[in-house]
Amino acid sequence: MEVFPSPLESAKFIADNSKDVSVDEEGARRVAESLFDKVSAADFGLAGWKSLHELNPQAASEEAVDWVFLVDTLNFSFWSEQEEQKYLVKYKGKTHSGYWSLCAAVNRALDDGIPITRALYYATMTLDQVKHVFRSDTEVPMPLIEERHRLLNESGTVLLERFGGSFLTCVKMSKKSKKKVSFYKRAQILVADTWSVLEGKGDGSFDDISSLTIFADYRIPQVLVHLKAMKYSEELMKKLREGTVFHSGDKEEVEIRGCSIWCCALICKHLLELYDKKGQDMREKINAVLLDYYLWDYARDHREEMKDIPFHRVRCIYY
Numbered sequence: 001m002e003v004f005p006s007p008l009e010s011a012k013f014i015a016d017n018s019k020d021v022s023v024d025e026e027g028a029r030r031v032a033e034s035l036f037d038k039v040s041a042a043d044f045g046l047a048g049w050k051s052l053h054e055l056n057p058q059a060a061s062e063e064a065v066d067w068v069f070l071v072d073t074l075n076f077s078f079w080s081e082q083e084e085q086k087y088l089v090k091y092k093g094k095t096h097s098g099y100w101s102l103c104a105a106v107n108r109a110l111d112d113g114i115p116i117t118r119a120l121y122y123a124t125m126t127l128d129q130v131k132h133v134f135r136s137d138t139e140v141p142m143p144l145i146e147e148r149h150r151l152l153n154e155s156g157t158v159l160l161e162r163f164g165g166s167f168l169t170c171v172k173m174s175k176k177s178k179k180k181v182s183f184y185k186r187a188q189i190l191v192a193d194t195w196s197v198l199e200g201k202g203d204g205s206f207d208d209i210s211s212l213t214i215f216a217d218y219r220i221p222q223v224l225v226h227l228k229a230m231k232y233s234e235e236l237m238k239k240l241r242e243g244t245v246f247h248s249g250d251k252e253e254v255e256i257r258g259c260s261i262w263c264c265a266l267i268c269k270h271l272l273e274l275y276d277k278k279g280q281d282m283r284e285k286i287n288a289v290l291l292d293y294y295l296w297d298y299a300r301d302h303r304e305e306m307k308d309i310p311f312h313r314v315r316c317i318y319y
């Protein structure tokens with residue numbers, strides 16, 4: 001069977017050979033220095049996954065793990081063709097967009113008594129039921145709703161056939177190590193969110209969580225360019241500004257995602273070295289997962305300031 005290089009080896013190879021995207025080592029060092037004081041704050045750590053995000057489950061129960069599995073099965077492609085025409089979900093008096101609209105729709109369904117996080121339910125959901133659960137509060141439907149329906153049926157069926165319908169059973173079988181994940185961003189974020197919802201304890205005490213990379217979506221590249229840790233060629237910037245829709249595997253997409261992973265690995269390395277110089281071993285507090293969560297939240301909170309940095313558009317189920 002063909003053995004793929006790990007995400008980190010892939011990222012280094014891409015960064016070393018990239019033409020339109022470059023990692024700025026000095027920029028990465030400056031970002032690490034700017035994060036120095038933040039990483040010791042409580043909400044930079046694992047606790048932030050719950051304390052900073054009211055839509056995330058606050059328990060560490062089997063139901064909470066089921067919630068993570070369902071959400072990460074559908075955790076992709078929320079960008080809209082027109083910024084002003086977006087899929088939005090109103091929940092408990094707030095209007096949510098992007099990834100959070102997915103979480104709001106799931107929580108709305110649970111409040112309505114729909115067992116949306118149970119594999120027994122979503123394995124046989126009809127397309128109309130999926131459309132109802134993920135209905136929009138605007139004219140714009142959730143993107144790729146047919147693919148989401150197929151993925152729900154598929155993943156629900158596998159969970160029932162191989163793990164008795166419980167993702168926690170799958171986690172227990174992984175013997176407290178993260179799954180051998182290949183480049184797919186969704187597999188890595190599922191491991192990370194499972195680690196987070198279980199608060200890194202018990203079945204979620206993955207002792208090799210630090211070997212995960214950041215999750216190469218379409219927001220992390222945007223914030224790395226905004227923070228000047230990564231650069232695009234003028235030619236690529238022009239394509240991005242024109243709203244070019246790329247396809248999975250296009251050179252530009254692979255360079256953007258690979259360089260993002262490598263850039264964040266450098267930021268982590270520099271952060272650990274800064275603390276090491278002060279005699280502090282911060283390997284429990286600094287890893288790609290926590291850096292990713294911080295940068296992703298930063299991107300969401302600084303949407304306005306980042307509006308001149310385009311994000312790359314690929315309509316796919318991978319991120």
Ligand SMILES: Nc1nc2c(c(CN[C@H]3C=C[C@H](O)[C@@H]3O)cn2[C@@H]2O[C@H](COP(=O)(O)O)[C@@H](O)[C@H]2O)c(=O)[nH]1
Binds near residue numbers: 215
């Ligand atoms: N790299 C990375 N990508 C992430 C996440 C999350 C959600 N995780 C949060 C939940 C609890 C934790 O505290 C995390 O903060 C979603 N995405 C991706 O972003 C895109 C959606 O963006 P927008 O359209 O702006 O909502 C889409 O590709 C989606 O797959 C992350 O954490 N890291």
